[in-house]
Amino acid sequence: MFKTRGFSSRFQLSLSGPLPPDIYSATRLQEISLPSNNLSGFISDNIVNLTRLAKLELYGNTLAASYPAISLTMIDLLENDFTGNFPASLYSCKSLRAIRLGGNRLEGEIGTDVVQLKFLSFLSLSDTKLTNITKAIKILMHCKALNILFLPGNFLQEAMPTNDNIVGSSGFTNLRLLSLANCQLTGQLPIWLSKLKNLEVLFIHGNRIRGSIPGWLSTLPKLFFLDLDNNLLSGEFPKELCALPALVSHNL
Incomplete structure (x- = not known):
């Protein structure tokens, strides 16, 4: 049943029950946007009838279902009750x-078919139960349009992949933000990160990364935000980072 929360200086609508x-x-219909309600139950497979639907925004509910195979450009189902493998x-x-x-409550691995999403520029899968970070990096680097990649709270206690060749010269060519925070990853900061030449923001906090902060991070020409908090890093802060191009002011 749909219920109203009441009136205030701003009209608010609180929806509950199934769609x-x-x-x-x-x-x-071109857009469904009903976030932060109390919607529950299943999204019907009949959603495939909505051939013009481009935006599905239902985050902050308790919905569950199979995922629609329709012509969406944006899908936001953050904090619902979806289970199983990546759809x-x-x-x-x-x-x-x-x-x-x-x-x-997703789990398992990201499949190679994600590379078929030629226009995918934003992917956020934070705090699910994804596994196999090495496979995920190898696959996702081929998503050429990818700008933003949020993967915190996954791959728990796995080793950070250190193979220099895991990212080729044409991998992650447009990536601007990468988050691998709060994954409890072990190992050291891998040098393949230095290949992400368009990277502006890097979140690696909340892991178990050891060793020193590498000076080669200064070779990332657009990097202006780096979070390495709550790791097991040691040694001196590399003076090379003070020369990061994105941090140098030319107005002094």
């Missing part, structure tokens, strides 16, 4: 540009 079945007959049906949504599925 109404009539919504799947609205074939001209393979999303790989057929060729127009997808943004996926946010964090805070669900």
Whole structure:
């Protein structure tokens, strides 16, 4: 049942219960945006009838279902009750540009079919139960349009992949933000990060990374934000980082 929360200086609507079945007959619908409510139950497979639906924004509910294989450009189902492996049906949504599925109970590995999402620029899978960070990096580096990649709270206690060749010269060519925070990753900071020449923001906090802070981080020409807090790093702060191009002011 849909219920209203009441009136204040700003109208607020609090929805509860399942999505109404009539919504799947609205074939001209282009957007569903009902975040932060108390919606529950399953998203019907009939959602495939909404052939014009481009944006599905239902974060902050307790919905569960199979994922729709339709012409979406954005799907935001953050903090719901989805379970199982990363949904393979999303790989057929060729127009997808943004996926946010964090805070669900996903598990398993990211499949190679994600490379088919040619326009995918934003991917957030924070705080799920994904495994095999090495495979994930090898696959995701081929997503050429990827700008933002949030993977915190996954790959728990795995080793940070250190193979220099895990990222090729054409990998992550447009990546601007990478988060591998709070994964309890072990090992050292890998030199393949130095290949991410468009990287601006790097979150590695909340891991078990050892060793010293490498001076080669200064070779990232656009890096301006680096968070290495709550690791097991030791040694001196490398003076090379003071010369990061994005931190140097030319107005002095």
